[in-house]
Amino acid sequence: MIAVKSRLDTWLGRFTMYRLILWVLGILAAYSMILNVLGWLTFGLPQMLVHLMLCVGLTYASSRLLALVFRTRPHSESSLITGLLLYFLFWPSFAATDIAGVALACVLASVSKYALAFRGRHIFNPAAAGAFITGLTGLNIATWWAATPAMLWLLVPGVLAVLYRTRKMLMAAVFLVVATGIVFTELLGRGMTVGQALWQPLAQRPLLFFVGFMLTEPLTLPPRRWQQLGLAAVVGVVFAVPYNLGFVANSPELALLLGNLLAFFLGQRGRVELTFKGSRQLTPDSRELRFEPKRPVRFAAGQFMELNLPHRRSDGKGRRRVFSITSAPGAPEVTFGVGTAGPLSAAKKALLSLEPGDKVTATSVGGDFLLPRDPGRPVLLIAAGIGVTPFLSHLASESRPRDIVLLYLAESRDELAACGQLEASGARVIARLADGSTPPAFMHDAGTGRIDARRLGELVPDIPEREVYVSGSPASVDSLRAAARGAGARKVRVDSFAGY
CATH class of the missing domain: 3.40.50.80 (Nucleotide-binding domain of ferredoxin-NADP reductase (FNR) module)
Known part of the structure; x- marks a missing residue:
């Protein structure tokens, strides 16, 4: 089993988190069209194709346009993922108001990364933000049609691969137990059998899609595992308990946005800006890089930081990398130990080619690799x-x-x-x-x-x-x-x- 797990880890480790999610969502999109041709879905293939091109194309284009306006480098994989998520959230249709609503959601999703942000870090999941605000306008409402029994054949293994790769299996389990338990109890009260009450929330409600691709997005999670588990439980309750406040009612996107807001207050608020100061050789195949943060960075010994490393010649491995912090909390400089043995990814080459004075940003700080609080514990x-x-x-x-x-x-x-x-x-x-x-x-x-x-x-x-x-x-x-x-x-x- 150890050998099998090691081979699986090695294979999945070749994919960045963003690339894996993009592949899984792309495969699911293709699979949905196959299901439509076979008669398991009834949207109409032309509607699905136009809907897909609208979601992906408009989200990608608006993301790049906004990046030009704000003079930042667009994260193409992120925008494509957002477009694919919106493809599964809104009903494919040729109705003018429906198309207008989807187009608005795509643009709002891109805008939310800049307008609903603090110190360069977006607070809310872009797809959820775009869907929720669009719902308030009345143009269109997210239906989360990915929650279709026929989709389960590929949705379940795809979600499992993503959760395993991102090490969020336990967090997902907490959410599913809480949300499924609430819905299960409600359905039993309506007279359903035990089997029906278990099947309905997992096969006909978007719990699996929600937890696999949206709740566990790293940029909108708190840094510690216990915080993530607590967040999963809270979001599970808000997701499953029915309520109606007049202008808003319970919906997956609202549950996620409330969870995002809670996570924002628990973690490192705002993007971390770092100025490269220099490096030293640790071993022939590793270096320690020193950075001066613009503002104090909150972290505990043993945690990691994810650096955003834009580069012109992409190798398909993304531009974000996680590095363990080697400096002590509170030190004036933040240092990272980096392996330099080849082959090197384009992102790591960009990191190792930094000159003193160059600036990079960090997107998140987290991890639970912390020593016991009790110093008497060996x-x-x-x-x-x-x-x-x-x-x-x-x-x-x-x-x-x-x-x-x-x-x-x-x-x-x-x-x-x-x-x-x-x-x-x-x-x-x-x-x-x-x-x-x-x-x-x-x-x-x-x-x-x-x-x-x-x-x-x-x-x-x-x-x-x-x-x-x-x-x-x-x-x-x-x-x-x-x-x-x-x-x-x-x-x-x-x-x-x-x-x-």
């Missing part, structure tokens, strides 16, 4: 290669003594990063170097053998008393997590670098 940190980067922030931020053991796996002595910082931290450091080279004197040499459960138990006999943190590539993390579990670890947190 921990074991296991780093595979570049996976040491979040631990550098942990060690830099520890103001009170903590019992820390760091197991560092690297190819050679040259690939050990920040040895001076590791020695000064006071942590007990164990190095396993694959080429058999000798680690620095302050490190314990673990030899060249594979780190399995038995070997890990020998190196850290008190592992059952320690909280374990594992960081590295997906394959390394899966193997080392299994080893930690086998050695008796009760709690294992992971932070895998999946090529996001």
